[in-house]
Amino acid sequence: MFILDSLCWICGEEYNGLAFGAGMVQQEPLIPAWEKGTYKITSVSKGHDEQFKYYTDPSMYEPTDECEFIEWGDLRLCNENNYCPDCEEMSLDFVVVGEAD
Numbered sequence: 755m756f757i758l759d760s761l762c763w764i765c766g767e768e769y770n771g772l773a774f775g776a777g778m779v780q781q782e783p784l785i786p787a788w789e790k791g792t793y794k795i796t797s798v799s800k801g802h803d804e805q806f807k808y809y810t811d812p813s814m815y816e817p818t819d820e821c822e823f824i825e826w827g828d829l830r831l832c833n834e835n836n837y838c839p840d841c842e843e844m845s846l847d848f849v850v851v852g853e854a855d
Contacts, residue, residue, distance in 0.1 A: 755773055755774065755775040755776055755777040755784070755826075755853065755854050755855065756773070756774045756775050756824060756826065756850045756852070756853055757771060757772070757773060757774075757850070757851050757852040757853065757854055758771075758772040758773075758774055758786060758824070758831075758848045758849065758850055758851065759771070759772070759848070759849055759851045760772065760786075760795070760836070760846050760847060760848045760849070761846070761847055761849075762838040762840060762841060762843070762845050762846045762847075763845050763847065764838065764841050764843050764845040765838060765840050765841035765843075765845075767793075767838060767840040767841070767846075769786075769795040769846075770851075772786045772795065772796070772797050772848075773786075773797040773854070774786055774797065774824060774826055774829075774831060775826035775827075775829070776826070777854055777855040778855040779855065782799045782800075783799065783800075783826060783827065783829060784797040784798060784799055785797060785798065785799070785800065785808045785809065785810055785829060785831075786808070786809045786831065786848070787802070787806035787807060787808045787809060788806065788807045788809070788814070788837060788839050789805060789806055790805060790806065790807055792839065793839045793840050794839070795809075795839065807837075809831055809832075809836055809837075809848075810829050810830055810831055814836055814837045815832040815834075815835055815836045815837070815844065816835040816844045817832050817834075817835065818834065818835060820834065821833060821834055821835070822834075824848060824850060831848060832848075833847060833848050833849065834847045834848075835847070836848065
């Protein structure tokens, strides 16, 4: 499982300590997701489609040629130009800051 931090390069909003993937304890993959109708980003498992929009969904990012995907199994997360719920722009970048089991 990867631990991600994120930063919006327009409004400066940060979301830190997001989980992406699975581990020894957490066997169902967690995916960074925006909780619809809020300014919150959290990590949740699949199956909450009505309440959350997953950052693995192509509508949540605008990849450029420099996009480097962070991958866990068949899940792909673009590292740049993701939807920021605070300023509502495609300006949120993710970076891997660690790994956990």
